Amino acid sequence: MRGILTRSLQKVGLTFSEAYGAASIVRNQLASKETIITAQIREEVSQVLAAQFGPATEEQYRLSRGQPIWIRVYRKDGDDVWFSRTIFRYRLEICGISHSTAEELAHSVHERLVSEYPGGIDREDLHRLACQMVLAQTGDYFARNLEAWHKLAQSDRTLVILIGGAPGVGKSAMAAHIATRLNITRTQSTDMLREVLRTLRPPELVPELHFSSFEAWRALDPDAGKDTTAARVEEGYNRQANEVELAVRALLERSQQEQLSIIIEGVHIRPSIVERLSLDSDVIVVPLLLAVNRKKTLKSFFKGRSLTARRRGRKHYLDNFDAIWQLQETLTHQAEHSGIPIVINDEEETSTSVRVFSLIASAVADCVLTDQD
Structure with a gap:
């Protein structure tokens, strides 16, 4: 074969x-x-x-292989394209529709096009047809999300997605997946921003920058009065995050000026950061916190990381696991207090992706469809 x-x-x-x-x-x-x-x-x-x-x-x-028949999609700018079931399925999946349902819908839409529009279809007519079929098969929520993505693509608005979470919960992988599906070319890790800051600010000046986020407490004055490990982990982390956040905010301001959507992920994205941003109203900011709900799951993620990123081996993380878990508890409490969505990343990657895209699409819909509603 x-x-x-x-x-x-x-x-x-x-x-x-x-x-x-x-x-x-x-x-x-x-x-x-x-x-x-x-x-x-x-x-x-x-x-x-x-x-x-x-x-x-x-x-x-x-x-x-003689399957399926291609249908031309006409665009106003003359840059016509062929209808692609795969691309259309991707478009449904970013609405929060599951892979299997999106596959069935893509197949149904293609059959409808072959039957009723063999000579091609206008892009706007295709969108209306898609919304009708999504509404009929999945309901108003997903049809609204599909309409929101369509409106966003026609606007000049900038989308900013902020993904926070403790080390090892899957922020980088999720950011890469979202960027691919949403065709966002700019992604940034706060770990890289911290690395740049380390070259500019020596340990004598800002010692907390030169530790891992869950070890920044080691830079604290031992006589500072913090009498619990949890409190010291939180204070050390916050001091480091304060430094990195300055770079994050500068990056967001530049993104706003250039009107380029961006995804920033990292442990330094605190849930409360949204309260300190001063971006224009046409910038859509979608914050979320990625977390795991079982210690066993997080440990398994660290073990998997040692296979895919050898220089970020598991031993260092597992040796400091209690501090990392404490850091996650701190972040989840902050998220609950600030009203930031928490997405549990389990070992079923597909279901996590569905929840994340549903959240993002709904937030976009709340912004771009407000006038229509």
């Missing part, structure tokens, strides 16, 4: 090594199945191509 599939994938533009690699993945994914039908192979290939090479390659593969 791998040889035939490799040659088939080369015909859609992949190099031999790319085609061979994709074919190997497909073979491994299907190896445990006793019987395999052609439809299963094609679906598995489509998923692998979309993940590895993007929706355009996946659509090219479907076309080469």
Whole structure:
């Protein structure tokens, strides 16, 4: 199967090594199945191509297999595009719709287009059709979110997403995923901002900058009067976060000036930061706190990190696990006090993603659809 599939994938533009690699993945994914039908192979290939090479390659593969019929989407600027089920599914998923439901909807919309609009469809008509079908199958909430993303794309408004959370809860991975789905080209980690600040401010001047966030308490005066470890962890963290927040705010002001959406993630994004921002009203700020609700889960995340980022090995984090857990409790209390949404990141990544996109889409809808409501 791998040889035939490799040659088939080369015909859609992949190099031999790319085609061979994709074919190997497909073979491994299907190896445990006793019987395999052609439809299963094609679906598995489509998923692998979309993940590895993007929706355009996946659509090219479907076309080469005689499925599905392509429908042209007409745009006012003359830059017409082909309807892509994969891209359309992505657009539904950023509304907070689950992968399976979004896949079914994308298939239904495509069938409707093939049946009623074989010669193509205007982009605005496609959007109205999509909203009608989403409303009918999933309800008003998701249809409203879809409309909100459409309005935001037509506006000059800037989207700022702030992701806070204790070390190890999955902030960086979530930020990367959101950036890919929302086509946001600017992302920033507060760890990197702290690293820059360290080169500008020596430990003699700002000692708390030169420790990990959960160890910044070591820079405190031992006679400062804090008599509990929890209080010292919180104070050390807050002192470090105060320094890093200056850089975060400067970055947000620059993003506002350039009207470029941005995602900033990191342990230094405190829930209360929103209260100290002075951005224009046309900037949509969506803060959230990522957390885990079980110590076992967080420890498993650290163990996984040691495999994907060797220089950020698990030992240092596990040796300071109590301080990290205390830091998470501090952040969750702040979030509850400030009314910032808390998203629990469990080991089921897909469900976490659905909750995050639902939250973001709803916040966007509250801003861009206010006048309509």
